[in-house]
Amino acid sequence: MPPQIFPTAFDALFDVFDGAVILVGGFGHVGHPHNLVRALRDRGVKNLTIVANNIGLGDSLDLLAETGQIKKFIGSFPVRASRERMTHFERLYREGLAEVEITPQGTMVERIRAAGAGIAAFYTPVGVGTIVETGKEKRVFNGREYILETALPGDFALIKAYKADKLGNLTYRRTARNFNPIMATAARVTIAEVEEVVEPGELDPEAVVTPGIYVDRLVICPRDYHDPAIFQTWD
Amino acid sequence: MPPQIFPTAFDALFDVFDGAVILVGGFGHVGHPHNLVRALRDRGVKNLTIVANNIGLGDSLDLLAETGQIKKFIGSFPVRASRERMTHFERLYREGLAEVEITPQGTMVERIRAAGAGIAAFYTPVGVGTIVETGKEKRVFNGREYILETALPGDFALIKAYKADKLGNLTYRRTARNFNPIMATAARVTIAEVEEVVEPGELDPEAVVTPGIYVDRLVICPRDYHDPAIFQTWD
Amino acid sequence: MTQLSSRPGISRELMAVRAARELRPGMYVNLGIGLPTLVSNFIEPGIILQSENGMLGYGPLAEGPERDPDLINAGGQYVTMLPGACFFQSADSFAMIRGGHIDVCILGGLQVSEKGDLANWIVPERGIGSIGGAMDLVTGAKRVIVLMEHRDRQGRPKILKECTYPLTGRRVVSLVITDLAVIDVTPDGMVLREVAPGWTPEEVQAVTEPRLIVPPDCQEMNF
Amino acid sequence: MTQLSSRPGISRELMAVRAARELRPGMYVNLGIGLPTLVSNFIEPGIILQSENGMLGYGPLAEGPERDPDLINAGGQYVTMLPGACFFQSADSFAMIRGGHIDVCILGGLQVSEKGDLANWIVPERGIGSIGGAMDLVTGAKRVIVLMEHRDRQGRPKILKECTYPLTGRRVVSLVITDLAVIDVTPDGMVLREVAPGWTPEEVQAVTEPRLIVPPDCQEMNF
Numbered sequence: 001m002p003p004q005i006f007p008t009a010f011d012a013l014f015d016v017f018d019g020a021v022i023l024v025g026g027f028g029h030v031g032h033p034h035n036l037v038r039a040l041r042d043r044g045v046k047n048l049t050i051v052a053n054n055i056g057l058g059d060s061l062d063l064l065a066e067t068g069q070i071k072k073f074i075g076s077f078p079v080r081a082s083r084e085r086m087t088h089f090e091r092l093y094r095e096g097l098a099e100v101e102i103t104p105q106g107t108m109v110e111r112i113r114a115a116g117a118g119i120a121a122f123y124t125p126v127g128v129g130t131i132v133e134t135g136k137e138k139r140v141f142n143g144r145e146y147i148l149e150t151a152l153p154g155d156f157a158l159i160k161a162y163k164a165d166k167l168g169n170l171t172y173r174r175t176a177r178n179f180n181p182i183m184a185t186a187a188r189v190t191i192a193e194v195e196e197v198v199e200p201g202e203l204d205p206e207a208v209v210t211p212g213i214y215v216d217r218l219v220i221c222p223r224d225y226h227d228p229a230i231f232q233t234w235d
Numbered sequence: 236m237p238p239q240i241f242p243t244a245f246d247a248l249f250d251v252f253d254g255a256v257i258l259v260g261g262f263g264h265v266g267h268p269h270n271l272v273r274a275l276r277d278r279g280v281k282n283l284t285i286v287a288n289n290i291g292l293g294d295s296l297d298l299l300a301e302t303g304q305i306k307k308f309i310g311s312f313p314v315r316a317s318r319e320r321m322t323h324f325e326r327l328y329r330e331g332l333a334e335v336e337i338t339p340q341g342t343m344v345e346r347i348r349a350a351g352a353g354i355a356a357f358y359t360p361v362g363v364g365t366i367v368e369t370g371k372e373k374r375v376f377n378g379r380e381y382i383l384e385t386a387l388p389g390d391f392a393l394i395k396a397y398k399a400d401k402l403g404n405l406t407y408r409r410t411a412r413n414f415n416p417i418m419a420t421a422a423r424v425t426i427a428e429v430e431e432v433v434e435p436g437e438l439d440p441e442a443v444v445t446p447g448i449y450v451d452r453l454v455i456c457p458r459d460y461h462d463p464a465i466f467q468t469w470d
Numbered sequence: 471m472t473q474l475s476s477r478p479g480i481s482r483e484l485m486a487v488r489a490a491r492e493l494r495p496g497m498y499v500n501l502g503i504g505l506p507t508l509v510s511n512f513i514e515p516g517i518i519l520q521s522e523n524g525m526l527g528y529g530p531l532a533e534g535p536e537r538d539p540d541l542i543n544a545g546g547q548y549v550t551m552l553p554g555a556c557f558f559q560s561a562d563s564f565a566m567i568r569g570g571h572i573d574v575c576i577l578g579g580l581q582v583s584e585k586g587d588l589a590n591w592i593v594p595e596r597g598i599g600s601i602g603g604a605m606d607l608v609t610g611a612k613r614v615i616v617l618m619e620h621r622d623r624q625g626r627p628k629i630l631k632e633c634t635y636p637l638t639g640r641r642v643v644s645l646v647i648t649d650l651a652v653i654d655v656t657p658d659g660m661v662l663r664e665v666a667p668g669w670t671p672e673e674v675q676a677v678t679e680p681r682l683i684v685p686p687d688c689q690e691m692n693f
Numbered sequence: 694m695t696q697l698s699s700r701p702g703i704s705r706e707l708m709a710v711r712a713a714r715e716l717r718p719g720m721y722v723n724l725g726i727g728l729p730t731l732v733s734n735f736i737e738p739g740i741i742l743q744s745e746n747g748m749l750g751y752g753p754l755a756e757g758p759e760r761d762p763d764l765i766n767a768g769g770q771y772v773t774m775l776p777g778a779c780f781f782q783s784a785d786s787f788a789m790i791r792g793g794h795i796d797v798c799i800l801g802g803l804q805v806s807e808k809g810d811l812a813n814w815i816v817p818e819r820g821i822g823s824i825g826g827a828m829d830l831v832t833g834a835k836r837v838i839v840l841m842e843h844r845d846r847q848g849r850p851k852i853l854k855e856c857t858y859p860l861t862g863r864r865v866v867s868l869v870i871t872d873l874a875v876i877d878v879t880p881d882g883m884v885l886r887e888v889a890p891g892w893t894p895e896e897v898q899a900v901t902e903p904r905l906i907v908p909p910d911c912q913e914m915n916f
Binding site (some may be wrong): 250262263265266288311312313314315316318320325328329335336338340341342344345347348359360361363364365366367381407408409410411412413414415416417436444458 | 471503504521522523524525538539540541542544546551557558559560561563564565567587596597599600601602603604605609615626636637638639640643686
């Protein structure tokens with residue numbers, strides 16, 4: 001079905017439930033669905049498994065750690081390099097209240113792609129000889145070792161796009177594309193916050209990145225820049 | 236390296252060798268690199284393994300069958316539905332002079348993608364319970380059966396794009412995109428025939444489909460429509 | 471029996487019309503090569519057609535000057551594009567198919583078994599066939615409808631206890647629409663929902679190999 | 694030894710300049726977070742930078758009004774785009790990396806072993822770390838260069854016989870550039886190619902755990 005357009009991010013999350021697995025787009029603040037994540041906090045759902053590249057620092061996904069809503073984080077950047085700026089999430093983790101599944105960034109997104117593409121599992125060379133291979137099947141192809149990684153689907157995907165048309169086709173701006181298009185393919189329900197919704201035919205059909213088939217809900221939200229923090233995402 | 240621009244398709248294939256595995260783009264005549272394929276015939280190289288969706292009918296890849304240059308075809312449409320219009324390739328096959336590895340279309344392109352993406356193999360549900368599973372490992376994930384399929388790389392990829400810039404970034408037109416972008420990622424040498432080469436910055440960076448990193452050689456060729464045959468590609 | 475094996479059913483156009491009635495606005499639908507492509511002429515607005523060569527949102531067949539040599543469906547036919555159409559490469563297209571995002575796929579068939587097995591890619595006598603995207607489609611689509619003639623050219627049943635041709639997929643077919651009948655594939659067996667005008671359930675059974683369940687509400691096809 | 698453990702080497706800028714000399718026009722290069730991002734200020738025209746967050750062809754860091762909030766590198770820094778830049782999603786970006794299409798990757802390091810093992814994602818005392826794209830990069834890039842301080846903050850060698858920290862990759866490093874030396878990782882062992890101005894090979898050896906091979910043509914770094 002073409003997507004339903006919701007008046008607020010809060011409304012768009014009407015059926016999010018305790019214990020859900022939620023894929024969240026964005027690389028740092030760029031392409032991150034800030035409005036949907038705040039609405040997720042406001043919904044008060046608990047025991048969430050969050051799949052995302054990184055946690056914020058007091059903002060973005062760290063908001064859900066502050067309220068103790070995250071049970072598990074699967075991603076490549078669970079903590080910042082600098083110990084001085086500890087996130088709510090790291091505190092939660094240190095208190096034993098949240099788990100972390102650390103994954104190479106490319107393995108994470110390939111696992112999500114596999115879920116959306118009907119692939120059960122794949123053999124990747126990334127992580128061989130490191131803790132990433134712990135507990136995983138290894139196998140040699142053409143003389144090289146590979147690790148078996150399995151598909152990683154979500155119950156919901158919260159993504160940020162630039163423009164949508166009413167059929168749910170999405171475009172992105174520059175590096176704000178990142179994980180969003182793949183996450184859109186891999187959840188039972190995909191919810192996109194966008195800056196504008198246009199009529200079908202107004203987007204260049206050669207430049208649509210997410211075909212509308214993947215988008216269940218839209219909400220129009222103001223852009224949320226978080227300028228000052230971007231620069232120090234990893235510190 | 237940014238791509239080298241060759242004056243003719245024949246020149247662009249200077250190092251193609253007997254026994255090479257060649258990925259060839261196109262769905263029917265659409266997005267098919269007709270000029271490069273004719274040049275491949277004119278090069279006279281033999282014992283080729285051709286990976287492509289389909290064979291032509293006296294034209295396109297069937298030209299290589301007419302001259303006996305194909306040893307093996309890997310693809311989803313090795314023959315036409317109608318027996319009345321037998322291809323040179325089918326004759327070659329019936330005479331025992333060429334082999335066929337038939338593959339579901341989506342499995343073929345996923346195997347090529349895997350080769351370009353450094354994935355050794357993957358588990359797909361497509362083909363379970365059919366001859367496609369013959370000789371392949373099967374495995375159950377979450378109660379469903381899957382087949383292990385391995386990466387399918389090429390020595391050369393011959394592709395057709397619409398426009399290129401001098402850094403090798405490519406755009407396509409409509410359904411002429413098809414297999415070309417994935418094949419571009421999976422060969423040691425990728426050669427694209429294009430209609431026009433423009434300066435860097437002239438293509439919309441949001442609409443580039445093949446990043447220049449994948450393109451080794453360019454040749455500017457006139458468009459080659461094959462109008463009348465398109466309609467009957469499968470008959 | 472000889473008479474039944476050659477008595478005509480409904481036309482190909484009416485078969486397509488009947489198949490189109492299975493589709494609702496908002497559904498994402500893939501139409502296979504051959505007879506199923508005819509269905510696109512009869513669908514309601516708001517049904518979104520996917521073509522595995524890399525397109526979502528194509529419209530009716532293109533005629534004359536509106537034909538674009540870069541715009542075809544998977545059957546090699548020139549098509550038009552509707553507002554909101556978009557294009558993608560083949561790996562993305564089959565991720566969409568294999569990943570379970572297509573609501574309905576309508577395919578042609580050579581044989582369908584009582585359990586919903588489908589054979590539609592090779593006639594064994596020929597020794598070689600073309601799979602195309604059919605195996606991907608029957609595996610990935612949420613619902614697979616087979617649209618085919620009820621009998622082959624020799625008048626023999628194409629709906630069989632077991633397929634004798636190499637399979638495209640095992641237990642994948644949900645519904646069979648033919649020139650003689652509409653048949654549901656259920657866990658209990660094949661249920662005859664509708665018969666063509668001028669045909670009785672007994673006559674349809676006579677040209678169908680497996681036992682058909684005929685419910686009280688079995689009716690005449692309407693279009 | 695105490696003296697050597699704290700005597701300064703070349704500046705971070707000169708380290709970046711030296712690393713930039715490993716790159717040639719036409720190469721596709723990924724620069725890791727931290728010190729390696731500095732290298733982008735010193736590269737020749739025609740070197741094409743990839744950033745794993747989905748971009749090929751970024752330029753120098755963006756300042757003031759040219760900063761675009763949707764245009765950052767993987768280090769979270771605002772960057773500019775050069776003509777011919779393009780964007781792609783993360784699965785495509787890591788297909789590019791894992792698939793062996795990046796010529797050179799320059800990464801920071803916590804420890805490098807004699808055999809070319811790299812540890813750069815976790816300090817064990819902390820108990821948790823961030824892998825980011827580093828494992829993908831060391832696995833996929835054709836050539837991995839580590840750019841790091843020669844000694845840690847306590848003056849201890851970071852080039853070791855065996856890494857003691859959890860690894861990022863095993864036998865992946867080709868070249869190590871530090872504030873004191875340029876060291877090749879070869880099948881025969883670590884070869885000291887260059888030493889920082891004011892340092893002798895013996896002094897570099899004294900702050901390096903594995904035995905360094907010093908060839909006759911070992912020279913002073915030049916920039």
